[in-house]
Amino acid sequence: MARAIIAGAGVLPQLVMAAGPAEWVALPGASAPDGQSPLIHARYEQLGAVFAALDAAGVREICFAGSASRQRFDGAALDAETRALLPRIEAAQHKGDDALLREVVAIFEGRGFTVRAAHELRPDLLAGDGALHGSAAPGGDAARARAVLAALGPLDVGQAAVAARGQVIGIETLQGTDAMLAFVADTAPGSGGVLVKRPKPGQDLRVDMPAIGPATIHAAAAAGLTGVELAAGRTLLLDREAVIAACRDTGLNLWAVP
């Protein structure tokens, strides 16, 4: 059963391509795996062309990997298949990112594709339970940030938060984790706080697993934090060696809890 990676930006597509033979589809902004042309450069307005390219290559199994950028649909560029799907897509979009991604998965499944998660193909990238570098911090700030994420999760908001000395000093919004860390660096330098990053309850982990790379570790250290807590088994390290090396360079503690 031929496989294709639906590839967005970042290093994850390459890491998943390394899991075994696969074709790939380039989403806008995709980083190209070395030395292999994509089946197609996908446009969100032309899902029919994507399905046709996958069918022609005999692909039945797909894996979404990498980050897809939010883009406005160009109504004039819609193909017939996408036009027919538009009401479903727009209805989901109004409910938020989680709903939109779930609907995209449902559309591909409805078209007969089996959707595999990146962490099924690369389970070695998942953060395991316990300390990944240094030691787990003893509690207070991590628990406070976790409580914020638990409260916001049902609203499809907030995959990360920062607490320091019992106070919440950063809550991730649409702009993402790195923008939040830059805010913390600007407005609360040297806080010694803890970043907690966890999936929201509504997130479809097959296509939208939280991920952390060395840039986030460096950004957390630059923001004056002392530790980062991840959700064990529900966060991808992109990749593991680079993340641990960044912790070693910065002295940041990194751990995961269930």
Add this chain to the structure above:
Amino acid sequence: MARAIIAGAGVLPQLVMAAGPAEWVALPGASAPDGQSPLIHARYEQLGAVFAALDAAGVREICFAGSASRQRFDGAALDAETRALLPRIEAAQHKGDDALLREVVAIFEGRGFTVRAAHELRPDLLAGDGALHGSAAPGGDAARARAVLAALGPLDVGQAAVAARGQVIGIETLQGTDAMLAFVADTAPGSGGVLVKRPKPGQDLRVDMPAIGPATIHAAAAAGLTGVELAAGRTLLLDREAVIAACRDTGLNLWAVP
């Protein structure tokens, strides 16, 4: 019954002093009402001296007005009365800002003072229900931001949030509303979003009423927002004319809902 204003930073102390004859106590960072010396320049470590100064002036009614900055206690400067209160203060402090303020009120009440709210003395400063300038926005973004605040309130986090086109792009943390608006201006310029500012459920409105001044209106406009929603009867305009003038200058809509 002589009255004293316990005055922090900002314009509120002056506005409350205008409500009738009153002495005043200067907290660190207090802005001095024109032409009247304070009974005492208070230090947080020396509550005994504050009580003594109030007693000597025959003050039985107090009103906290203006913002008090977070400061570390200097243990060496503690007077006996404050030292005795320290366990209560520290226990409250660990529970967050709301708990700390409630405890401070309880301490003054326990010492025999009647605590009056700023809006009891100046009810004209409260935002009333409905449009204050321009028109109330029709719903979606304000409702989304309000839902975020409702979810976070029980955690004593978040007095303000910004949503634009259904997405949450700013959530207030310890650093305050203006820091959040600067973040939104940097990371999501021209969003056309709505700022919602409301008290947290645990907030003691006698001493910690949300307030908005012209600087926040200008900051919201600079962040590319189109409207600001307040909690009717639970937000102070500091002061009303300056806030409305700022709305007029920037074209921002301002309204309040229950």
